[in-house]
Amino acid sequence: MSDALVTEGLLKRFGKVEALNGVAFSVRQGELFGIIGADGAGKTTLFRILATLLLPDEGRAEVLGFDTRASYRQIRTRVGYMPGRFSLYQDLSVAENLDFFATVFGTSVEKSYDLIRDIYVQLEPFKNRKAGQLSGGMKQKLALCCALVHRPELLLLDEPTTGVDAVSRDEFWQMLQRFRQLGITILVSTPYMDEASLCDRLAFLQLGKMLALDTPSGITNLFRKPLYAISADEKHRIVSALRSFQHTASAYAFGDSVHYTDLRDVPDEQELIAWLASKGISDVRITRIRPGIEDTFISLIEQEPAREQPHG
Amino acid sequence: MNKQFNGFRGLRIVGHLLRKEFLQIFRNRGMLPIIFLIPFIQMVILSNAATFDVPEVPFHLQDFDRSALSERLIERFTSSGYFRMTGESFARTKGIDELVSGNASMVLVIPEEFEKELVSTGHARLQLMINAEDGFTAGVIRGYAEEIVGSFNQDQPALIPRSLDIGNSPPGIEIRSSGWYNPELVYSDYMVPGILVVLVTIIGLFLSGMNIVREKEIGTIDQINVTPIKRWQFITGKLLPFLIIGLAELTIGLVIARVGFHVPMLGQYWLIFMVASIYLLVLLGLGLLISTVTDSQQQAMFVSWFFSVIFILLSGLFTPIESMPHWAQNFTQINPIRHFVDIMRRVMLKGADAKDISQPMAILAIQAIAMLSLAVNRYRKVSS
Numbered sequence: 001m002s003d004a005l006v007t008e009g010l011l012k013r014f015g016k017v018e019a020l021n022g023v024a025f026s027v028r029q030g031e032l033f034g035i036i037g038a039d040g041a042g043k044t045t046l047f048r049i050l051a052t053l054l055l056p057d058e059g060r061a062e063v064l065g066f067d068t069r070a071s072y073r074q075i076r077t078r079v080g081y082m083p084g085r086f087s088l089y090q091d092l093s094v095a096e097n098l099d100f101f102a103t104v105f106g107t108s109v110e111k112s113y114d115l116i117r118d119i120y121v122q123l124e125p126f127k128n129r130k131a132g133q134l135s136g137g138m139k140q141k142l143a144l145c146c147a148l149v150h151r152p153e154l155l156l157l158d159e160p161t162t163g164v165d166a167v168s169r170d171e172f173w174q175m176l177q178r179f180r181q182l183g184i185t186i187l188v189s190t191p192y193m194d195e196a197s198l199c200d201r202l203a204f205l206q207l208g209k210m211l212a213l214d215t216p217s218g219i220t221n222l223f224r225k226p227l228y229a230i231s232a233d234e235k236h237r238i239v240s241a242l243r244s245f246q247h248t249a250s251a252y253a254f255g256d257s258v259h260y261t262d263l264r265d266v267p268d269e270q271e272l273i274a275w276l277a278s279k280g281i282s283d284v285r286i287t288r289i290r291p292g293i294e295d296t297f298i299s300l301i302e303q304e305p306a307r308e309q310p311h312g
Numbered sequence: 313m314n315k316q317f318n319g320f321r322g323l324r325i326v327g328h329l330l331r332k333e334f335l336q337i338f339r340n341r342g343m344l345p346i347i348f349l350i351p352f353i354q355m356v357i358l359s360n361a362a363t364f365d366v367p368e369v370p371f372h373l374q375d376f377d378r379s380a381l382s383e384r385l386i387e388r389f390t391s392s393g394y395f396r397m398t399g400e401s402f403a404r405t406k407g408i409d410e411l412v413s414g415n416a417s418m419v420l421v422i423p424e425e426f427e428k429e430l431v432s433t434g435h436a437r438l439q440l441m442i443n444a445e446d447g448f449t450a451g452v453i454r455g456y457a458e459e460i461v462g463s464f465n466q467d468q469p470a471l472i473p474r475s476l477d478i479g480n481s482p483p484g485i486e487i488r489s490s491g492w493y494n495p496e497l498v499y500s501d502y503m504v505p506g507i508l509v510v511l512v513t514i515i516g517l518f519l520s521g522m523n524i525v526r527e528k529e530i531g532t533i534d535q536i537n538v539t540p541i542k543r544w545q546f547i548t549g550k551l552l553p554f555l556i557i558g559l560a561e562l563t564i565g566l567v568i569a570r571v572g573f574h575v576p577m578l579g580q581y582w583l584i585f586m587v588a589s590i591y592l593l594v595l596l597g598l599g600l601l602i603s604t605v606t607d608s609q610q611q612a613m614f615v616s617w618f619f620s621v622i623f624i625l626l627s628g629l630f631t632p633i634e635s636m637p638h639w640a641q642n643f644t645q646i647n648p649i650r651h652f653v654d655i656m657r658r659v660m661l662k663g664a665d666a667k668d669i670s671q672p673m674a675i676l677a678i679q680a681i682a683m684l685s686l687a688v689n690r691y692r693k694v695s696s
Contacts, residue, residue, distance in 0.1 A: 048534075051534075051538050052538065053534055053537055053538065053695065054695055055695070073540065076538055076539060076540050077540050079538070081534075081535075081538045083531060083534050083535065085531045086531070087530070087531040087532050087534050087535040088532065088535060089332070089336065089532055090530070091336050091339050091340065092332065092335060092336065092339075096332075096335065100328060100332050101535070101539070103324075103325070103328045104325055104328055104329075104536075104539045104540070104541050105539060105540065106321065106325075106540070146535070
């Protein structure tokens with residue numbers, strides 16, 4: 001399969017801040033590709049460049065075989081872009097927004113109905129409601145609908161589930177899986193690690209750089225050290241106790257427990273329990289676990305030489 | 313064939329944009345009432361309030377003569393309707409005090425021997441002390457006073473008891489002025505055409521620029537920019553609604569001017585609408601230009617305000633261009649408001665035709681072309 005999207009050495013500066021610093025990756029046709037990164041990682045800048053709204057300072061990007069700089073016209077008719085911030089007309093109704101975006105793409109809601117039907121039936125009860133008065137989940141569905149109405153070959157979804165409740169997020173990802181099955185390539189960014197495992201492949205973006213790019217299982221294989229989940233009744237004290245332990249490589253709260261890695265290749269569990277006991281924490285349970293995507297992400301960030309966090 | 317089809321589709325997209333724009337304008341409950349109240353408020357309130365008349369000037373009297381003739385002169389002042397006496401005194405300093413305290417805007421001082429001098433020599437002196445804090449008002453007060461004294465002089469032979477029979481003295485030269493095109497010097501006739509210009513200006517400059525910046529502010533411009541909408545379509549879709557609203561406002565304003573103020577309309581309506589359209593294009597171009605260099609409605613509002621204040625003050629609407637310093641007079645040549653005010657007054661009050669106003673009209677047309685091409689050129693769908 002050919003690539004739906006290729007970038008080479010993308011670099012974008014805003015003043016002194018380098019929002020993107022040499023991003024190179026490619027997305028295969030029909031792939032559901034995730035970009036994972038914290039706020040300020042450069043996700044939105046990357047999406048704006050791919051959506052032909054922003055020109056990179058260096059490097060190039062090819063979307064569906066068209067250069068974003070020279071052939072932006074061809075890209076715009078073939079791509080559906082959903083910005084991170086809700087960008088539909090809040091003072092127009094659901095139906096008016098849909099009709100408007102359908103007509104400016106030279107099509108109509110009827111012509112694309114088979115594609116958007118599943119979302120549209122959920123929106124239909126609120127057809128005459130102003131977009132600004134919809135709930136967060138409904139707003140996202142409307143925005144997705146508007147991005148799909150011209151039958152794009154590629155969807156660029158910038159943090160589509162930020163600020164959306166858990167149920168709506170699940171529904172949203174189910175819809176994405178369906179569109180992928182229809183052959184639409186999807187590039188989606190998210191700050192939520194649990195969503196990352198639903199992607200075919202994913203890339204970590206941190207401070208404008210790509211730290212890793214692989215399938216979800218390939219990503220977790222990057223995590224080589226044994227990882228332990230430590231829990232005790234006094235969970236909140238474990239992290240500080242572990243951080244003063246001389247063999248600790250990392251310790252951070254994760255759900256109900258604390259995830260721990262040791263500096264040594266083979267950690268001594270008894271010594272660890274003794275140390276915690278000396279700090280007054282008893283009833284400690286230690287289990288070795290498989291690292292998740294978030295664990296990998298955290299370890300990758302810690303391996304990166306520290307840079308000053310850009311603001312703004 | 314294909315090209316024709318594309319052109320047709322291109323216009324249809326403009327149609328969709330227009331429909332969306334009007335939907336939003338008519339749904340904007342904060343702005344819609346103002347848009348349609350502006351013409352009424354401006355015409356009714358401003359035209360009445362913004363006159364040069366100074367009603368009932370309060371004056372203080374110091375009559376040191378206390379003669380029959382001085383009595384008559386004072387009566388002329390008080391019965392004229394222009395002046396109202398607020399007090400009387402005989403101490404020189406008291407008159408100044410009255411001016412300082414603001415109780416009086418003018419002190420009328422009639423010196424001793426006023427009657428005697430007038431009767432014996434035919435000349436007499438009066439002193440007027442006018443509060444000139446506001447030079448313009450002072451000038452108007454002086455004008456009123458001179459008019460009263462002048463008419464008093466005219467009637468003087470009949471008033472002065474003729475003790476000596478010197479025969480008929482020849483009447484002095486009498487100046488009779490008559491104001492052409494506005495014979496009764498009705499201020500509303502003069503102001504209303506200018507107020508109509510301000511009306512069109514507000515719509516053209518403020519609404520258009522603000523509208524595009526708003527799309528930037530709430531992010532909808534991104535969603536528009538990723539569509540295949542072309543630059544000319546988007547700009548036409550943004551400017552045309554306000555051209556239409558501007559002309560609608562002008563229509564309402566003209567109706568109020570004719571019906572409410574009986575302002576004469578000696579020229580052609582089509583000419584006014586044609587010039588107004590050109591003028592609106594200048595303003596819409598400026599508004600669009602402002603919107604391309606600003607990021608928020610607040611910035612755009614501030615910049616628009618800056619331009620409109622300067623342009624209105626230097627338009628000859630409130631102060632005559634002839635009384636401005638030379639450099640300011642030259643500056644007004646690039647002021648679109650000045651030319652439109654000029655054209656409106658000439659067409660409405662003098663019945664000027666297209667040929668008469670060809671020069672200011674040409675200036676406006678050049679400005680429209682320059683402003684629009686600059687703005688269109690600055691507007692970008694892609695940012696770097």
